[in-house]
Amino acid sequence: MKASPGTCVNIVGAGLAGALLAVLLARRGFGVRLYERRPDPRQAAPERGRSINLALAARGIAALERAGVMAQVWPLTIEMRGRMVHERSGSAALQPYGQRPNEVIYSVGRADLNRVLIEEALRHAGVTVRFSHQACGVDLGRDRLRLRELASGAEHEVPLAPTIATDGAGSAVRTSLTTAGLLAVREEWLDHDYKELTIPAAAAGALDRHALHIWPRGGFMLIALPNTDGSFTATLFLTRTGERGFAALGAPDAVAAFFAREFPDAVALLPQLRDEFARNPQGQLGTVHTAPWHAGGAVLLLGDAAHAIVPFHGQGMNAAFEDCRVLDDLLDTDDHWESLFVAFERARRPNTEAIAQMALENYGEMRDAVLDARFLRLKSLAMGLERRFPDRFIPRYSMVMFHPEIPYAEALRRGALQARLLGELDAQGDSDPGLAERLIRERLAPVA
Ligand SMILES: Cc1cc2nc3c(=O)[nH]c(=O)nc-3n(C[C@H](O)[C@H](O)[C@H](O)COP(=O)(O)OP(=O)(O)OC[C@H]3O[C@@H](n4cnc5c(N)ncnc54)[C@H](O)[C@@H]3O)c2cc1C
Numbered sequence: 001m002k003a004s005p006g007t008c009v010n011i012v013g014a015g016l017a018g019a020l021l022a023v024l025l026a027r028r029g030f031g032v033r034l035y036e037r038r039p040d041p042r043q044a045a046p047e048r049g050r051s052i053n054l055a056l057a058a059r060g061i062a063a064l065e066r067a068g069v070m071a072q073v074w075p076l077t078i079e080m081r082g083r084m085v086h087e088r089s090g091s092a093a094l095q096p097y098g099q100r101p102n103e104v105i106y107s108v109g110r111a112d113l114n115r116v117l118i119e120e121a122l123r124h125a126g127v128t129v130r131f132s133h134q135a136c137g138v139d140l141g142r143d144r145l146r147l148r149e150l151a152s153g154a155e156h157e158v159p160l161a162p163t164i165a166t167d168g169a170g171s172a173v174r175t176s177l178t179t180a181g182l183l184a185v186r187e188e189w190l191d192h193d194y195k196e197l198t199i200p201a202a203a204a205g206a207l208d209r210h211a212l213h214i215w216p217r218g219g220f221m222l223i224a225l226p227n228t229d230g231s232f233t234a235t236l237f238l239t240r241t242g243e244r245g246f247a248a249l250g251a252p253d254a255v256a257a258f259f260a261r262e263f264p265d266a267v268a269l270l271p272q273l274r275d276e277f278a279r280n281p282q283g284q285l286g287t288v289h290t291a292p293w294h295a296g297g298a299v300l301l302l303g304d305a306a307h308a309i310v311p312f313h314g315q316g317m318n319a320a321f322e323d324c325r326v327l328d329d330l331l332d333t334d335d336h337w338e339s340l341f342v343a344f345e346r347a348r349r350p351n352t353e354a355i356a357q358m359a360l361e362n363y364g365e366m367r368d369a370v371l372d373a374r375f376l377r378l379k380s381l382a383m384g385l386e387r388r389f390p391d392r393f394i395p396r397y398s399m400v401m402f403h404p405e406i407p408y409a410e411a412l413r414r415g416a417l418q419a420r421l422l423g424e425l426d427a428q429g430d431s432d433p434g435l436a437e438r439l440i441r442e443r444l445a446p447v448a
Contacts (some may be wrong), residue, residue: 001162003335005029005383006281008126010145011024012135012173013021013037016110017303017320018166019117024165024328025068033158034121034129037167041115052233053225053351054113055314057214057401063321066328072116078173078226080359084211085370090265094211095370099308103402105314107212107225123326135167137176138299146176160298162337166320169288169308174301182295189286190310192220193246193362194237196283198278199269201230206295207269211377214366214381215263220244221367222263234270235368237285285310287356293345297338303328307352312363313400315355322404323348378422385422392444393418406447417443 011018015036021031038044049242064070081104082096097103121127136146136155144157163171177183189341199207207213207224213232215222224234239245249255252274259267267273288308294300303320328345334340369375385393396415399406406414421439428435 001335003331003337003340005382007031008033008161010035010158010161012145012163012165013167014114014118014129014131015166015168015303016114016117016317018164019121020063020067020069020321021164021166021302021324021327022121022127022129023069024324025122026127027067028328028331029126031126032121032124032128033161034127035133035135036129036131037134037150038131040129040244041111041118042132048214051281052111053107053109053227054317055225056108056113057314057318059315059404060108060318061324062084062404066325067117067120068342069116069120071109072120073113076112076116076228077108078224078228079104079210080107080212080213081210083366083370084208084213086213086215086263088262088264089093090212090219092265094208095379097377097385098398105212105397105401107227109227112228115277131386135165135172137179138173138295139176140180140182140298141296143298152305162298162300163247164300164302165305166303167305169286169299169304171305173299174290174305177295177299177301183293184291184410186289186359187286190405191239191241192237193240193282193284194235194311194372195246195277195280197234197236197270197280198272199224199232199234200271203269203271204230204232205269207232214370215266216367216370217262218368220262223264223366224269232269235264237363249277252278277288289353289356291349293349294338297336297341300337300341300344302344307348307356309352309356309359309435310363311359312366313355313359315359315400319352319408320353351408354408355400358396358408358412358415365410374426378426381422381425382418385440387442388436389440389441391446392440394447401448414447416445 008023009036011022011032014034022034031186054197057234064073082094084092084094132150134148134150136148138145143160145159145160145163148155165171167173177184209226213224217343220238222234222236224232226232241247255277290306293306302323305353309316326347330340330343382395388393396411424437
């Protein structure tokens, strides 16, 4: 099937990736039919319990710029310059994310960002969105996408056209392809769940609005990201079971006692703690590995539907947006859906596997290592090396968050070399002043 402008594409899921992809395809002249399970977000309240705000970084921004929407997105963002690490003693210290003024990340509300993208998509005459329409699956043999209209319960079918599934981590399209034996899925669930809580503007007090706050406690942690209305959204990450797990926090008194013991300086920030803890859903976290991501030229999975990851690097949405930008790039050189989908998977898979791994590794860093003296020493050493050799040594966190020109897989590869090198330099101390330069020139080629 030809991917030529004027032809029509179905997108299942008008979430973050689906809505952005609709804008990019519409700008190229494709017709787009979006099917979204939720009601119209311009009329209904957002779903509760789904990361209310997210960290937006350079990869996501590059894709949003490609779609021409950053002018509408900037007012929704709050700059976060570093991690504010809150110790049990109540003392707090800012660990900057980078060392240049532009090396910051941005908190953005999911619902607002999604609304901007949907509105932008709908500015194009060739785009339609059917809200409250749930995809039930695809039938490749009959070339059909099966849909249910949620208001009436009526089911109907449309031609595949092709169909790009951006229906998130629990993708129904992926499930139907798996059931048909067309792809294989492996889901790796963490034994840690999460729960979101509100720090109202009135209670936020002196909490720095330009930081991502972390209360690391070894096996678990609380974090908080700022919202534009002055409130923060806090998220507790905790094991499901065990003495210090969600299972032990069934009663409101147990919750209050847990917070008083583990996060004493956060208690005053969370005046609705007991109610919210009982009311808000407990979310699961995991990594989804899928292969392949497409069925011929008829169906492609993209974003979380293809490769959901744990949220500890703040990159799931950024990676999903990067998917959209890469697919858009490929449309410059390929006009057959099947070869396009093959090329997309070939280009993206090594990178999404790399960020999945780095996201898991970052959990240990956030909940634990940020308090560790060696971690802080190596971080400061890394920053010093970046200042001296900016074209060769860039801390891995910075490569991922601030350097969209460095693919995730390359960030992982260079990061491993750098970690080894930092270990060696740290062990050596100051005994050989020329060692850093020698090792870096020998082992790290300039960033391409
Ligand atoms: C706690 C938490 C914190 C996170 N923090 C960050 C962060 O700071 N930074 C970051 O980059 N990422 C973060 N993420 C990851 C991010 O949320 C996802 O990677 C991102 O939402 C993926 O976008 P998507 O469009 O692929 O999927 P989604 O955003 O999940 O969108 C899927 C859409 O499909 C719709 N849908 C689902 N099923 C159907 C169906 N059958 N038919 C029709 N429509 C359907 C849904 O309603 C939704 O609108 C976080 C995730 C979690 C859980």
